[in-house]
Amino acid sequence: MSTATDTHTVAAPSLAEQRLRRRNRNFGIFSVLCVAVMGLVFARTPRGETATFILNDARAGQLFELPNLRVSVVPVVLVLAGAVLAIAVRQFTAGFGRRSVLVVGVVAVLFVVAFLSWAAAGGQLNLVGLLRATVSRATPIALGALAGVLCERAGVINIAIEGQFLAGAFAAAVFASLATSPWVGLAGGIAAGVVVALMLAGLSIRFKADQIVVGVVLIVLVTGMTSFLTTQLLVPNPQLNSPTRFPTVTVPFLSDLPLIGPVFFRHSVLVFTMLAAVLVLQYALFQTRWGLRLRSVGEHPKAADTVGIKVLATRYKAVLLGGVAAGIGGAYFTLDATGSFSREMTGGRGFIALAAMLVGRYSPVGAFGAALIFGFAEALAVSLQLLRVPVPSEVLLTAPYVVTIFVVAGLIGRLRAPAADGQPYEKE
Known part of the structure; x- marks a missing residue:
């Protein structure tokens, strides 16, 4: 008499499930590390009993003033550490599924709040x-990042953003100095960004060169040219490197709102231009016929060609429009941030812009959100130096690049680029 044994085969987890489990594990480890730092450093070595956060802008009037926020450092840090620990336990046991990225963002925010409380202990931090x-x-x-979104949505990889920044910053400084007008400098910065974009488009689209190599070559070319011209032209003639900067513009009524007003409605024209560009491009790319045509060229150029869309012309226009955005970004450095040009002053922010584009998943609004993360890291590094945090200034200055590494490594995950991204198109 034979006995039959029931065999139950367990299906192996799919590749997507394996990636999800690995991401949950990594996020759980990240949460545990945050708890360890919050408990062992922030709570055990407080720099003072209370921290004060200033919620008003002393440089301009407001409709009404908010009271300063005073918190007890150790209790706040311990409560936040407990919340992160609970998230970590849930992450290791059940996980958060596809919401893991959102949850790790919450953990990062809680960690930053604890860090700010520790850093501002015994002093004041102007939160506004x-x-x-x-x-x-x-x-x-x-x-x-907007320049990258425009190019890559049309199927062209733009690594040359750093070069466009440098070219735009240099041209903006020279033209603004010659004309004593920031508007002329802005026009010069845009023109320089478009010139670099034209070289990128010509080599990548017409001559079908490797787009990544072209981008790197353009960065090296512009870096060398601006460094040479700075030494030979700007240093002997400082009058060519003293541009007039854009003044701060206040939006009536909105700028007087407490907290929100100074943060969003008291900036130079270039900042408002960026905010408007994000909204306009988000709508144009995903809600208009023009955006549909541009995205179709980046996804399936042959299909787009068959319905009458001029693939090469569309790619040229997208790359040149990206050059306009990058040129304005370059002009920001000399016409807003510093007021003069110096060698390699962009400091790799073109590469950070590429990271913001990837984290934002080729979306203007997403890229802006990622840019805020990197912008916060830069601003925080400056504020910590003023608070005299016991961390070497050289380490603080690396904060934006460290944040870039962690964000790119932890938040991007599996990213779907446009199907024809980086692929030259040959009309049959």
Whole structure:
């Protein structure tokens, strides 16, 4: 008599499930590390009993003033650490599924709040100034990310954003100095960004060169040219490197709102231009016929060609429009941030803009949100130096780049680029 044994085969987890489990594990480890730092450093070594956060802008009037926020450092840190620990336990046991990215963002926010409480302990931190600086410093990154979105949605990889920034910054400084007008400098910065974009488009679209190599070559070319011209032209003639900067513009009524007003409605024209560009491009790319045509060229150029869309012309226009955005981003450095040009002053922010584009998943609004993260890291590094946090200034200055590494490594995950991204198109 034979006995039959029931065999139950368990299906192996799919690749997507494996990636989800690995991401949950990594996010859980990240949460545990945050708890460890919050408990062992922030709670055990407080720099003072209370921290004060200033919620008003002393430089201009407001409709009404908000009371300063005073918090007890150790209790706040311990409560936040407990919340992060609970999230970590849930992450390891049941997980958050596809909401893991959102949850890790919450963990990061809680960690930053605990860190700010520890850093401002025994002193004061101007929260309004920090947030306002965040929006301002996010401006070139967001504009560079918009340039990347336009190019890659049309199927052209744009690595040359850093070069466009440098060219735009240099031209803006020279033209604004010659004409004693920031508007002329802005026009010069846009023209320089478009010239670099034209070289990128010609080599990538017409001559079908490798687009990544072209981008790197353009960065090296512009870096060398601006460094040479700075040494040979600007240093002997400082009058060519003293541009008039854009003044701060206040939006009536909105700028007088407490907290929100100084953060969003008291900036230069370039910041408002960036905010408008994000909204306009978000609508244009996903709600208009023009945006549908541009995206179709980046997804399936042959199909777009068969319905009468001029693929090459569309790609040229997208790359040149991206050059306009990157040129404005470059002009920001000399016409808003510093007021003069110096060698390699963009400091790799073109590459950070590429990271913002990827984190934002090729969306203007998403790219702007990612740019705010990097802008906050820059603004925070400056604020921490003023608070005299016991961290070397050299380490603080690396904060934007460290944040870039963590964000790109942890938040991007599996990213779907446009199907024809980086692929030259040959009309049959």
